[in-house]
Amino acid sequence: xxxxxxxxxxxxxxxxxxxxxxxxxxxxxxxxxxxxxxxxxxxxxxxxxxxxxxxxxxxxxxxxxxxxxxxxxxxxxxxxxxxxxxxxxxxxxxxxxxxxxxxxxxxxxxxxxxxxxxxxxxxxxxxxxxxxxxxxxxxxxxxxxxxxxxxxxxxxxxxxxxxxxxxxxxxxxxxxxxxxxxxxxxxxxxxxxxxxxxxxxxxxx
Amino acid sequence: xxxxxxxxxxxxxxxxxxxxxxxxxxxxxxxxxxxxxxxxxxxxxxxxxxxxxxxxxxxxxxxxxxxxxxxxxxxxxxxxxxxxxxxxxxxxxxxxxxxxxxxxxxxxxx
Numbered sequence: 001x002x003x004x005x006x007x008x009x010x011x012x013x014x015x016x017x018x019x020x021x022x023x024x025x026x027x028x029x030x031x032x033x034x035x036x037x038x039x040x041x042x043x044x045x046x047x048x049x050x051x052x053x054x055x056x057x058x059x060x061x062x063x064x065x066x067x068x069x070x071x072x073x074x075x076x077x078x079x080x081x082x083x084x085x086x087x088x089x090x091x092x093x094x095x096x097x098x099x100x101x102x103x104x105x106x107x108x109x110x111x112x113x114x115x116x117x118x119x120x121x122x123x124x125x126x127x128x129x130x131x132x133x134x135x136x137x138x139x140x141x142x143x144x145x146x147x148x149x150x151x152x153x154x155x156x157x158x159x160x161x162x163x164x165x166x167x168x169x170x171x172x173x174x175x176x177x178x179x180x181x182x183x184x185x186x187x188x189x190x191x192x193x194x195x196x197x198x199x200x201x202x203x204x205x
Numbered sequence: 206x207x208x209x210x211x212x213x214x215x216x217x218x219x220x221x222x223x224x225x226x227x228x229x230x231x232x233x234x235x236x237x238x239x240x241x242x243x244x245x246x247x248x249x250x251x252x253x254x255x256x257x258x259x260x261x262x263x264x265x266x267x268x269x270x271x272x273x274x275x276x277x278x279x280x281x282x283x284x285x286x287x288x289x290x291x292x293x294x295x296x297x298x299x300x301x302x303x304x305x306x307x308x309x310x311x312x313x314x315x
Binding site: 038041042045048049052053056059060062063064065066067069070078081082084085086087088089090091093095102103104106110111113129130133134137140141143144145147148150151152153154155157158 | 213214221222224225227228229230231256257259276277279280282284286287288289290292296297300303304306307308313
């Protein structure tokens with residue numbers, strides 16, 4: 001028995017055929033989309049993993065400098081320094097569209113504010129920390145963008161894969177099964193009609 | 206359909222860890238517990254002020270599921286940062302989870 005309850009008519013059969021054709025076309029397109037996304041994702045994830053390792057290492061190093069600096073300075077000096085903004089970071093945010101997936105694109109603009117901390121009260125570690133931080137910041141933003149891209153692509157791939165599977169394993173088999181059911185029913189009707197005609201003919205003769 | 210806007214960044218981390226970020230012109234929110242982290246992120250998301258939210262991984266470890274949920278949209282991007290005092294290796298792990306989500310298995314580490 002077909003899973004979809006339909007009227008076994010020729011009209012319905014034609015409609016089903018059209019739907020199957022559409023489903024197959026959609027399936028093919030989605031499969032291509034999935035493969036394309038996967039290619040893009042693998043490319044991105046490799047870069048992301050490398051960048052992540054680099055950033056993790058460099059950032060940990062920079063943060064360590066700051067911790068050491070804070071330890072070697074007086075609490076008052078730390079408090080004072082924390083009010084200083086040596087540079088102002090402003091972020092330009094753009095959105096790119098890759099195969100229907102929105103991907104962020106960050107661009108940082110660093111502007112020196114002219115505010116400087118004193119030399120006497122601060123430790124040399126603070127300077128080391130600042131230098132290291134300045135170096136790692138652009139990478140950090142690159143990482144933010146690339147990680148987000150990888151995440152959005154992963155989400156999209158998951159959704160697309162589900163759609164492909166749903167079409168391949170559920171909708172298309174169901175449609176063809178129903179079409180087969182209608183065809184059988186129509187053939188059966190035809191045979192029944194012929195038999196009736198034959199019976200009537202026999203009765204007349 | 207590109208839309209360019211300028212917006213600041215923020216770092217959510219434990220007390221005393223944000224000095225470097227503050228000096229570099231990144232806003233700093235000091236928190237003491239993981240729940241506070243989630244509260245802060247939710248607030249920032251509602252305000253729609255920040256495009257990138259950096260979160261300390263030591264604090265994020267306990268509320269990772271919540272953070273991932275909050276990180277579902279393109280903007281803001283929530284980025285976990287390592288904490289030298291309390292290394293969790295979470296950052297690498299989240300990356301591997303992405304591979305599993307997209308490919309179906311961890312093809313780089315198996």
